[in-house]
Amino acid sequence: MEIFAILLKLVKKGAEADIYLTTWNGKKSILKIRKRKEYRNEILDNRIRTLRTVREATMISEVKQFGISTPLVYFVDSKKFEIYMQFVEGRLVRDLPSNMIIKTCEKIGKMVGTLHNNSIMHGDLTTSNFILLRNKLVILDFGLSQKTERIEDHAIDLRLFKEVLNSAHVEIVNKAWLSFLRGYGKIVGSQRRERVISQVSVIEKRGRYANVV
């Protein structure tokens, strides 16, 4: 009897999906389910869940060709909004000690630069979407990613990361941000970097009451 029991342990109730620890063909695996949100209109809910499941599964595999480490996708069920993927050991960058976060931000910057160079925006750059294992950085969660070359979209990626540093890592925000930009610039080049940064300030100025007068 026990052999047939599938181990299913809830690891994280995320905003967008629930993450379970389970096995796939004997391998330790993560199961990501985008559950029906009762509060959301059903048509809208299904549209969002299908789009994000398919997009995440596609993108997570596609970025590997650019040398970016992501979990392996084992299985996708777009009808049930499920993705089985490789379990990645290591620690979330969010939970690292401050000096490590600052150091890792340069790596994150390089990774984001590589994505942008290949016309991909991640759409959800937070410090909890990166896992550090020894020296290797793995990026997660491509549900909100998009194919785009637009400066504006790339700037949105950077702005979100800055916002996260600003709200969740207040004490190191300046150092971490500089470290990120250093890494980012190394990949996209200083000219492109400056253009994206200036677009970030354009977006910030659009914010309500952001020194308009």
Place this chain on the structure above:
Amino acid sequence: MLCLGIESTAHTFSCAVIEKKGTNGKILSDVRKIYKPSEGEGIHPREASRHHAENSPQVLSECLEKACVKISDLDMVSYAAGPGLGPCLRIGAVVARSLASYYNIPIYPVNHALGHIELGKMLTGARDPLVLLVSGGHTMILAFLGKKWRVFGETLDITLGQLLDQIGRHAGFASPCGSKIEELASRSSKYEPLPYVVKGNDVSFSGLFSATKRIMPKGLESACFSLQETAFSMMGEAVERALSFTGKKEFLIVGGVAANKRLSEILQSICKRHNCKFFVSPKEYAGDCGSQISWVGLLESSKKAGAKLENTFVRQSWRIDSVEILY
């Protein structure tokens, strides 16, 4: 401590007196006059400020009368110094300055957004909540960290209140139109696809606004329904992300749009899923009012002296995340 609070950032001119004993506050009176534009139109800053100027003496005396206090009983006066419409803000500031200088009472310029949050906390008993501030001027998700309210997500263009108001005005109603749209939406359950734009923790409503205008000729009720479902779901997702990122165990919704039942329902179900306590600011104090301003003034007075008269400016653009909280 007795404090007179004066609010005049937008539509509302309001005076309120709160008595603070220890950490408890008691609202003795809260009187408001609200400027109403004609149907299909929005707020005109000059007209609104004229309304405020004309009504200020009456609101002030009514407020003192209801609270059974004389001006000489007041320990301090606070006014909303921003963010808001310049001409409107100036009326409240002039009233506050006049009282402060003539009667020699300490004066406190207060951030309007902070007023929404602090009064909401005081009235609901929330201690350390994630806050959603939704009104005509704000759409922000905030949490308190290291002496400041930090923004976890916000609108990148128009606010939720503006979105509802502008759609309402387009349909020919007078703003604020939130309740009218809510009523129309409740009569339909036909969902028309509309753009759903969540960018990380932020939301953007401008595309949704244009698309809703486009489907309005097909049926106003279904347009309102689809608009609410889409916009509130976006808000819900942004809140859910902030909750799971911050791990806060309390959630508080404040601001004029907090009165919307459908939005509350959505957020309540999210809180349940995240084992989080749900608080909503009481309807009569959700919109702009003097109590908000009075209460923040009282809180600030516990840590700092009043402002010098020459520093009692108004600031149309004054982001809440730039205010250092001392108390």
